[in-house]
Amino acid sequence: MLLFKPSLLTLALVAAGASMHGYAAEETKTTASADENIEVISVTGIRRSLQESQSLKMSSSSIVEAISAEDIGKLPDVSIAESLARLPGVSAQRLDGRANVISIRGLGPDFTTATLNGREQASVNDNRGVEFDQYPSELLNRVVVYKTPDASVMAQAIGGTVDMQTISPLTHGQQAIAVSLRGEMNDLGSLNSGSSDKGYRGSISYIDQFADDTIGIALGYARMMSPNQEERWQAWGYPNLDYVDTNPKVLGGAKPFVRSSELERDGVLAVFEYAPNDAFRSVVDVYYTKFSDDQRLRGIEIPAQWGTNGGVTATTTTDGLVTAGTIKGAEVVVRNDVNKRDADSLSIGWNNKYHINDNWSVTADLALSKADRTDIGMESYTGTGRGTGIGAVDNLGFASNGDGGYIFTPNLNYADPNLIKLGDPLGWGSPLGANTQDGFINKPQVEDELTSLRLSAEYLFDEGAVKSVEFGVNRTDRDKTKLDKGYYLTLKGYDGSANYLESVPSQYLLSPTSLAFFGMGDVLSYDSLAFYNDGNYTETDVANVDLSRATNSWAVYEEVTTAYVKANLESEMFGLPVTGNVGLQAVMTDQNSDGTVATVENGKVIITPRNAGDSYTEWLPSMNLGFEVADKQVVRLAAARTLTRARMDKMNSNVNFSYNANPNDGVNWTGGAGNPELRPWLARQYDISYENYFSDQGYFSVAVFYKDLENFVFDQQALFNFGAIFPNQPGNPIGTVTQPLNGQGGYVQGVEASLSLDFGQFADVLSGFGTILSGSYNDSEVKETPDSDPTALPGLSEKTFNATVYYENEGFEARISSRYRSDFLGEVTKISLQRENVNIKAETVVDAQIGYDFSKSGIDALYGLSVQFQVNNLTNEPFISYTGDDQRFVRDYQNYGRNFMLGANYKF
Template sequence: MPTNPRFSKTRLACAIATGTLVTLGVPTFAQSQAEEASPGVEQVVVTGIRRSLERSIDVKRDANSVVDVITAEDIGKLPDSTIVDSLQRVTGVQIERSAGEGSRVSIRGSANVMTMLNGEQFLSAGNITGVQPDLTDIPSTMVSAVEVQKSPTATTLTGGLTGTINLKTHRPLDLDAGHTTSTELTLATGSRTKEEDYGVQAFTGFNGGDWGYTLNASYSDFTLGDDQSGSNGGDYAGWWGMPNESWALPQPGEDLNNNGEMDNFIQYQGFAAANRVNQRKRLGINGSLQFQLTDAISLLGEAFYTDMEQSRRQRGLSVTGAWTNDWTNPVFGERREAPEGASYGDFYSVQEWQINALRVVPNSNEQLDQRESLNTNLELSYDNGGAFTATVRYVHGDASNDSMSFQMDAYITDGTQHNGYSTYPDGTEEPVNVGGYHGSPALASDGTPALNEQGESRGNAVVGSVAFVGDGLVFDLPSDLGADISQYGLVSNHLYGQNGEASLDVLRFDASYELDVVNLTSVDFGVRLGTRDVDYDDWINIALLENQAGEPYGIRWKDADGGAPNTGETSYYNIKFSDPMIRDYVVSESDYPGVTGVNDILYLDPAKVDGRSFTNTLFPNNFDYANPGNSYEVEEKTQTLYAQLNFEGEWGQFPYRGNVGFRYIKTELETTSNITEGKVDGETTFTYNGTDYLMGSGWDNKNVGTYVTPNDYDDFLPAINLAVTVAPDHLLRFAYNKAMTMHNLDNLGQGLTVQRLYTEEYGDGVFTVDTASQNGNPNLEPQRTTNVDLSYEWYFGRGGLFSAAAFYRDNETTLITDYIIRDDLADSDGVIRNDSVRTSTLVSVPGGETKGFEVGYQQALEFLPGFWEDFGITANYTYSPSESEQTGFYGQKLPEGRNSEHQTNFIVWYENERFSARLAHNWRSKQLEWVADVWGTPLAVWQAPTDDLSLSMSYDIDDTFSINFEGINLLEEQRTRYLGWEDQKDKFFFTERRLNVSLRATF
């Protein structure tokens, strides 16, 4: 213990203030420990948060560009349980979540952020088709520090439009001399799942002066609650329509305001409530060997391995209209008057509907993901203490991401309400779900029996209501719906998935030469050769059957109401839940967060059903078929040359420092995509093992060829960074740069689909080209931006800071979906007859501008008396408005996707000699998720404002052991998604509160 208590507390308060600020990514300025100490005053050994803060401060203070740093408080201990959750505390950084955990990052309104590992490209298994990793598969315990560089230098690897994130690991010769060992055991649980989760981590390292090693291993098994309710469809898809769009959902609409005109409102295809969990098993191992071979030459070898097995299991109830056009009667909503000159009339946001549901489906599904990556680095460095230093580095990475989804649909309704009866090969006809709930006569909006155009009853349905009330969904359904197991029958199952593999090879040479020239301190220069190969396969599971005529066919959707080609009989027999084949898989569920009015519903438990073996039992002749339209290969080669001058000096009494340089990048791409042909009324066949098969339901396109597209482009990217000390403790920074990034490879590689129609004009069997669509465009230009940054920093007292930064981004290119005219598409006989085929595809267009500012403040409250001097506060605010080429329902300009215009962080922290605590709140304003094409009508899909509250505490039992507690999402805040207008709700996403307790030991 220190012998001077007052000195101890002052140092401690200063360290806490500075440290928490750096953890949040706010710039800081600090004196060295030696400068602070006075003669005769005992030195304090800085550990934990204080040590991490001083390291971060040193990096921040000395950087010539805008860099924010998060440093682990100890071996394997970032401030938050995930890397991305720590990053959200950085001013200007916004995050996306997956099952409640941080997964992806945006900086200053752009998701085009590159992530590096120790300064080089990181090949992530979470996103092998892009440069921005999904960081959910990386244990945070493997990272020693995270750097966020908002203004790149010419020496920075290119790939992020608004910033770059660099993950750093421990290197042996940076450790304290001798052995270092750390281990941690974590126990965790969730407020909904209530599983007994655990994680273990162990680190050992040795620094022998001229050689050393590190080995870090981490394993965790967490189960995360991730429920949802609202409209039918997946997380990032919705099934909606406008009732007056007669070609899509051909209903007449409603005259909601009695003015004699049909009004615009949303027609939902269905409403759903789902209980689901994500189980994530993460393994991470990284190690390194480092040798000081001579006084001038050192050798470093590193390996970084991650493996994550994820299972997302869902049990959900879906109440739908089975794609009919008049199954809901909307209750009067709020009127939105159309602006003058708008293409559409007034809009009504509806929150409550009377329903005549034609199908009620207990759905069970499981998505299995297996992600694995290995990144290696071999580095030879030269530094003899002279003017010239150099490094030769070879980086290799391999990654794979295999995904399989298995879905089982059961009916509670008998199926006669919407598709009548199924015909079986023996000629009998039965309801799709024999013995299911039959319902009652459908009702019109005035409560009278609903009639068809012939004046007859429209038939039976599940009559009730559904409403969005507050932040939840309220059902009013018949009490006997689903009350007995005899009503349930399995009517459908299918398998599909993706397999992705990628490799990365980089060879680079980096050097620096000190200069003895006025104001010029050194020149950095280097070359880099990189190759990235990606092979991406999308697949569907096909069953091989015969129809009544003896014709072989393949079918994707194994459905009781799906007919065989040409003959129409069913390909799937209904299996009742009481059948011994599946009875043991049946479970009951009644817990749906935010949902009322749904009783106990029976499901097939996806945790008990193995999708692959179950499908093989039902359909012995089935196989996985590559879905050609979404499968592709891309080879990317880059050649980079860079040079940078570093300078420092004084303008009068104003010291300055900085750099100016450029990167030249030559990019060459070769994209192999598939050409697919749309199915034509059962005439289309495919060949498997030498046999021709008709294409049955759920199978839209077949592969008719491939095409290889080369593409290349050059980029010259200047970068300037300048820091000026305008007064003692006052710093002014300026940065200018141009940046570029590659598109997600899906946007390049996904294929061309040609729709041909049969005609007798050109002879028997000739199908002529009608339309085409190209989901990927291999000729796209990269996305490019010009960035300008101006920031001011005022350091006051011990750990006090006020900072403000203004930034500007000109998005020179962005992506939209548009139509092009093609003249090179041949008819089925190889002859080009249509030289103006309208083809939808992605195109590059000029983007919008982003202007914003950031403000940060932090201060240790050491001026307060007694106990309160150990407290501190940190706060920051980011304003990042944006504008894109996308338009909304009335043609209004929309912002960039996934960007919140406003974001705040507020943190209160406390630390004394043994105990520390941090309470952190994050708030984001609404964000545009995407623009949906609702049957030809653009509709903005928004996420409502969100906030997050977390708490972490740590107590040092002694110099070796500490106990830690973390509470995540303490308020169990939910995410709400809406369509166009705030009261036009779409979905609610619920994530649970997580509580973690860990015991750490450091030797």
């Protein structure tokens, strides 16, 4: 018995689009085989995507959201994250102008697991969260977001599971070749010398079947060279101007700059499918991406109230904030920085399924996922003198520009190579003597490898309320390491004199960079990375003198064995048809970490290796039930205990400490540490939803959820037994360290609603018009201890809203989409490429596209050709973070401009 009675169109869409990979296929296989003689119905473009997504939502036993490709190699948006951010209860955070990571139901990227064809993916960042811009959208067939888990889902998470799915060539059922090419341009222009504001995207896909449709292949290649430009205002902070009686807040310092980057990505997909008979099917899929991001940043650092030569004289103060004044004796640093990232991701899976007889089937799935990342973050400094009080200074006028930044009025020419020279203008470090940090370079490397083996069996009952029982075991081994190296840079020509500066050699000089967007005019520009690569700096390893750097490298290992059993139900309850599942997982984890114990003796860092870890078992029951309360109307109930594993960068066994032989309080040891014994976040979650599918392309749904967080991870002070590391040290071996610990929990709750509407069902004149609307409201309370104040939950926006209006008819299609996200606590990059949480201001991002499919034109020579024009960030929405609760205290203001794309797709 099916929960719904699908129309021929719904059956056709599910059958045509069903993937044979991962747990999503299991939800649709019964529907796909329901009718062997389904009428072929041609549905293309936006409506095909919407109808297939709706079919997946209808046929799933869990509460899910889905995105399906409009055609081969053609997901609705230019990136997976952009598409995901349009789903109910899902929001994205932008990085360098593009959607990068997502939050589900108010829970940030740390609480979301990403899978490819049902298999958990390694990640290039320091944690587990997948950066979705690593995955070319052109090579994916659909993405399904599972908001409620079941026992057969190995990669569960408290927020949700995002499963990216590739195409099944045998299910596709016909030969196809698709080619696409798009040009891209950013309307800010080329902000840095040598950069480009133009790029391109291209892809080719090939699908075919052989040997009487027993062998299928799908091959795909996608390449992207995407320009990105940015005008950025950054503030050091806002101290009090204490010489004024009212103590207004004032700018502590500023770091405005322009950034130009070229994002280069190559992706390859290969799927081989073999089904010699109805009993056996074997699928091998390979997904590889190579990702390179080259960023050039040029700008200026301006000490204001936190400067050394007198600070700020205020001329205008508005509501407790100095909005205009003069920075007296400003010593300005001109920066020429570089950020480069090279990352590779590889995913290989081999799935085999054998039907022993009408009742029994067995499955074996073997997978490997690897990710490697190498970063270069280089800073190069120039100014008028080495150290403070040496060179020429400036009296800089400033005034608020109303957007959170300031307009400056300089008196010096910061593009003059005879005035602005290489050195250490503000005395930021002394690796080889006073004021000898002429630059700095970070070179972190991350390697992540994840292997898994899953063995399962399913028994189908001939009758009864239990339709089938599935059981099995999954073993996952994961090794993740980070080598975090950083070096002070000192000019090789430095002769030890207090006022030594060096002119930038002419071969490295570039055209000056304009900082007119905040009034500073032109600044000196040069190829700092080429200058470094040519051996012009002496490097000093910061780990030799800095405790925090010495304990930034780590290795974490996990062995996770999950045994599970799940019963699939199909019956009646309270007189209503009901389907769903109940199940249980036993998750056994063994984790450990290699790290370093470090302290400083006589100005040198002394290190001792350390390995530590823990093992534990958690039991995770789950239930999903769907009641058909009326024709094509269902009420879903779900309950589960879920876990999300702790951040891997928090699970390191590093310890840095200081030893005091004669303490006043009896504690000899104090320091900071990671926690290799950190347990996962755990939650009990409850969901109820109502879904009304009133047409093949129309539905309304509303859902309410509550997540009871059993614990949460906080940095806390704890006792630590240093005697286990240094058994012969005199004194009390019990010291104190600040480390991440599982503390008090809390809750996350919310409501979300969505509506998909085809206006053509109301009147013929509206045929082709439609809209998709969704919104959510989230609330949370999380405490470190029962008596502490609630803390903000990273990634939680109280309100989100998405709206899309589209038109599609006779080959012509147009769409405009808007997504709103209220204020939230997000994670950004700080000094030395480390991560920190900051308050991010609400934003509304608007995208638009228009296109035409010549297959509807009646011109045979153009059949299969379609053209498309897209604009991303149509309203040029900035990305703004701020300090504290007052949004006037802008920490970071980023203006990305608009990206325009014009291209064509051709399908043979």
